[in-house]
Amino acid sequence: MAGTKDASLIERCRAGERDAFRVLFEVYGDRVYSMALYFSGDEASAKDITQEVFLKLFTKIHTFEGSALFQTWLYRLVVNVCMDEHRKHKRFVPFETVSEVEIMGSEESLENTHLKAEICSSVRIAVARLRPKLRLPVLLRYVDELSYTEIATVLGCSTGTVASRLNRAHQTLARNLSHLADRAGLGR
């Protein structure tokens, strides 16, 4: 969303316009929910995290000063809520696996569609099992499409740290999902 559009929408939210809240949710809801889903690994927690993020956003939007990009402010909120949820539940055994998400592949063969679904499911589970320090940069990069610099701003660390964590995350994913390498044509 362009900066000026963000600014106008935020002003309308500050003024208490319910429609503006709805638009904000429609624009950012997918990103927030996806991050919550892949971070927590289960839909119930993802719903809770998403609702908490937007409730906090709506009640605290008056504190957004405009000195940073709105997106950065929003993603920091998402990261904080995800970590709070993680700390609250880290004594729970992660029983639940992430449920299947429908892969839309109308042009592809059935076999490719199934293979893609299997890879997506395995990747989601593998990402959910990464340590939070590695999981967050992965999600900010691949779900929210942030640059290393933007990720560093959200997480409050250096770009070198982001690069290092993403490096380790990529290696862990490759090792844990090596069984998919041949089938997915990823090569060795």
Next chain:
Amino acid sequence: MFARHVTKHLSAYYQGEVSDQEAKRIAKHLEQCPRCKAQCDEIKRGIILAEHLSRVSPPSSVWSELETALQLGESAPRLAERTTPREKRLPHSMLVPASVIFIGLVAATVGYFALHTQTAQTQVNLDKFLGAIETHPKDMYGLLSDAPAGFEDADRWTALAAAGIEKQPAESPLEGYQLAHHRLKVVDRQQAVQLVYVKETRVFSVFVAPRSSQFSFGKRDIKDAQFDGVACRQVDCPRTSTLWFGAGEFNCVLVTKSKDLGELVAIVHYFVSAHQKRSQQ
């Protein structure tokens, strides 16, 4: 002469997050260094795999529940606005009905707590049982075998029948475990059961009560969970897996040190299948 290895920069390199100068240095190094070359293939595979993450839309209930929460938040300030500083003192004519309302509220509150206390006594309260484990985690064998208040040793057959598992072919949900203790507690004219299974130094406890009886866990967090098709609730007790689940006429609580998913599934299925069969009879 050792060149500076580039493994730490490989993700940034492949994702276009390094300067042109740095990219040239890395490319040249990769041509000459087999160690870094081997790692770069692994990094590339990791990147390709991570690219399979795609955005997911939230269910429609997320917004509708948010909207409800926002509306509730909005109604509170309006309520406050109606009470102005001028209205702090009630007019004389309102004193009698106000006092009647006040006495009524007090009576209702006392009645509520009396009822609540009475209801709490009919619950199977595992708060202290779990609390003891939290306080002395090193003595889990002893504590998991202990009887919570009110549970007394009972005849094996009576306990199994009260737990609805008297027809189970296997003595125990897990191989090698034996049923070491079987206890009963009468709760509001119904029986709650504690079954303690032991194998060498390992032990787990399963509490079974009729559906009409409630388990209580003090102020512990409870999280909904589902695994292997069985809906259950996970109770927050450190160093244990404490699962609350039910089927048919019974609800059960499993308390174990084990975090082995296979074992937990086996125990839950043992009780759920017995209770389902019973409800179908």
